Amino acid sequence: MLVISFSYIAKYVLIFFLMYGGAYVFVKSICYKLSESVFIFCYMLLTTFGMLAFQELYHENFSFAAHFLIIGLSSFVHIYLPREKNYMAIFTVVLLLLLSAIQWLQLVPLVTPFGFGSDDIAAAIKMADGYFNGYELLNTLATIFFAVFLVLAAIFFVLAMIQDKQMHTRKKFEVQGAALRKTRHALVESKVYEEMANLVHDLKTPLVTVEGLVSLIELQMQAAHDSAAAAYFQRIENSVEKMKDMISEILDEHVKKEIEAAELLHYVTSHLALDDQFVQLHIHIEEPVPMIHINKIRFSRALSNVIENAVHSFAGKQGNIWIRVLTEQEQVIFSVRDDGSGIAEKDLHAIFEEGFSSRESSGLGLAFVRRVVANHGGTVNISSLKGTYTEVRIGLPMKKEPISEVYQHIGSER
Secondary structure, eight states: OHHHHHHHHHHHHHHHHHHHHHHHHHHHHHHTTSOHHHHHHHHHHHHHHHHHHHHHHHOOOOOHHHHHHHHHHHHHHHHHSOOOTTHHHHHHHHHHHHHHHHHHHHTOGGGGGGTOSOSHHHHHHHHHHHHHHTTHHHHHHHHHHHHHHHHHHHHHHHHHHHHHHHHHHHHHHHHHHHHHHHHHHHHHHHHHHHHHHHHHHHTHHHHHHHHHHHHHHHHHHGGGTOHHHHHHHHHHHHHHHHHHHHHHHHHTTTOOEEEOHHHHHHHHHHTOOOTTSOEEEEEEEOSOOBOEEEOHHHHHHHHHHHHHHHHHTTTTSOEEEEEEEEEETTEEEEEEEEOSSOOOHHHHTTTTSTTOOSSSSOSOHHHHHHHHHHHTTOEEEEEEETTTEEEEEEEEEOOSSBOSSOOSOOOOOO
């Protein structure tokens, strides 16, 4: 009797799994864009039609009470089971466990009055059990197996829910951690900038003192008529004046003025230290180039960072850097291209991120460039081929009026 019972359970679990599982997959493939209620309705309709067809084909009088119980439980699982990547595998396991539990319920004589176990084979097994054991064997054994499979299905379902909740919690923590790191970085940057602004502001006092003392010494030296000393004093005064301009513009980074591209490049390249480098610098400005509206100091620092990175790419070897200014798609483009070592493709996507660096540095240079360019309403892009070249293109919004004087070529070769 036990062998017949297990054979009965195995046979119809497989048959009903193909019926319910096939109907589920078929409806899901057709109604995946529809609402849950429409999906459940189509699923119930198709499985009921399949059960009726099975009844007509085999005439075994299967219980529709069990059928509706299976539909209800599998629909509940479908609605509440998390839609993760292993969803179908989990649903398959839970459906198999539920079918096994319901099939064992078919053999419990106590629930026969409720419409369970009305098919011919189940009725015959229960009749034999009643004759030989007074229904004690199946009432005990089938009930135990029903409870075991039902509990296993519930445990599996709950574990899937817990795992999904843990995954969502972990993702939430990751998002919160990223936001916290970003906020912490912004606070540190804000503090650093505040301290830098205070320091720059405090530099005004010693600069005024230096300027005054230089003027006094220059007056005392005028009697000596030393032309060389006068030239030195003039250079000192020019440097002090430039430092005062830099301090003024740094303290108010939002102050922007119109400037010619040629003047900007002359200012940037005059501060580059290329005397000990085997680098040739080529500068070309195409015509006509409009005036650009920028914060001279901050944009110069950004452009200097790009050029210095190009210089570092040669690692003390000989090379060329081409700086071009041109107009393109309503933008003034500053192109800095070198024939240095290039950048690995895997690093290109992270090159402008805070803290990224291929050298032993802070990794703030190119992040600063992107921030400054964005503050000017511009764009910055980089392209590179390892061992061949690197090109950084900075685009600024173009002014409508072109400059009156065209600079075909400025620059020098170092």
